[in-house]
Amino acid sequence: MRSRAIAALFTALVTAYAWLLLRAESQGAIAALILVGIAAGILAMRTQLLRPVARSLGSNERFAQGLAFAAVVVIALALRDDDFALLLLTRVLIVIVACLGLNVQFGYAGVVNFAGASFFGVGGYTAAVLASSARLPHLLVLLAGGVTAALAGTVLLLPILRTRGHYAALITIAFALLFRTFLEVNDALGGPQGLKLGEMRIGPLRFNDPISAGPFEGSFYLRYIAVALVLVALAFAVVQRLDRSWVGVALDTVRLDEIAAASFGMDIARWKIAAFTVGNFIIGVAGALSAFMIGFIAPNNYSFAESLIFVSILLLGGIGSAWGLSLATAIVILLPEKFQIIQEYRFLMFAALVVLTLLFRPVGLVPRPLRRLVGPPLS
């Protein structure tokens, strides 16, 4: 009970911090907040102050998820009329979903995907085309974005499954570069100018109208946040259930030791395809929602550099760690947007961040916990 109270207090602190950071406008205040954040992080790591919190959250996943969910809702409501802050928050949630998909591929099965942003883009373009030409309900359009991305990925990977080592990574790099060029020269998809999307609708809900219910008034982004939050919850459930099942054991073995995996009957190609397809589906759904939220997509949004950012989020958070990548996404998305001085140098900064992570904390910010199929999870 006491450890739960401490964990709740910790979450409240983090929530307040995130709210302050999203709220702050003067660069000085933001710089100060970032410094405080870094100092707190280092202090926590050095003094192991977070041990009881980690133990409490780690031993009760439901409780931790509930706290995180509540924290996002509280922040969203506290910032209800601040469009820019809410846009950032939605973006963080959507990228978390995409990185959860990437995590199934990279973190579990060990299939490196350097075209994460491209599959995100396949989802986005599918949404743009379907929303303007077909009268599909928009929830189905989100699903269709996932299905197209999954299909594209499967077709890409099938021919090279029998090869070993880094060929799959090279193919995804080639796809990432080709995809952008393909979009730029394709007039049907708007060329370099891209495509516009109409307003998202689910049933009677029109997503681009501001919200006013009695005395409550809020930005239209709140609806997107609600949808994104549902997607995060679903993706989390899928990814963690996969991890804690026979499938998780098989994927880990395929990543760690292909010879042992094959010797005990595991079909390596099948598992790689499965992980790649599930991952790309999740990435594609996130891409479709992102396209609706921004209302406009162009090839520039889906560059190779963006794919590298997805991968660096995984490295920073801790490969295979769902909680780690969530934290890392928040850092990687929010930092350059709020602290504009580093906006220009953000790629340099991410590169440095990844190198520092690999040097000093190769397991990432929140290391992946040991799978415990039997008994309560321990920290």
Place this chain on the structure above:
Amino acid sequence: MTTPLLSCRRLTRRFGGVVALDGLDLEVEAASVLGLIGPNGSGKTTFFNVVTGLFPANAGEIRFAGAPITSLRPQAVHRAGIARTFQRSRLCLPLSIFDNLMVGNHQHLDHRLWFNLVRRQVLRRQIEENYRAARELLHIFDPPLADRMMEPAARIPMIDRRRVEVCRALISRPKLLLLDEPSAGMTHEETLRLMDDILEVQQKLGGLTIILIEHEMSVIERVTRRCVVLNYGRKIAEGAYAEVSRDPEVREAYLGLE
């Protein structure tokens, strides 16, 4: 003599100019323990790798339980009922001991995506059943280890890793077990104990056949009734250890005697 469980005819495997297996004929009777000995580089491990399908044979035939398995992939060989350990430990160190054992039981587990995502109650029951079975097996080898199944494999000492690896190969109840130098990295006493435990499991399973690659001759002497000596990929002697060890060709291959 009954039909052998495993029989190889003129089995050949080359690596470039090196002939690792040179027309090897070899038979193993069901429910027996065959020792496979020979100097370093004589083709013992290559033989395991060719039988399990990791390296395809260049020529020759392998029959297992009456059916040809020469060109099968490793997955299919395993499903036919052959399991193995590796000379250098190949456990997945970041995974728990239990996870590692379940790797060995892959073919008996339900791997459909939808089942694993949605039927969590049934999955939980399957996990618990498998946990009990794995615990029982590990208990034969080392009771304290059976209580540590949720610890990462990286945290246990070499001898326990060997035990886990043997259990990983045994848990799917194979017909044929290939043990590739289980004594590597272990003391003499530890090796003998491990072999005794393996023989105990063999008794329990009734009918398990074992091929054992081993450098410790006292182990070979104690647990095998028949052994085959390889040199340069060829069989140079066959028979009980006492006879084989007196064979002049064997002594020369091993000790370099005139």
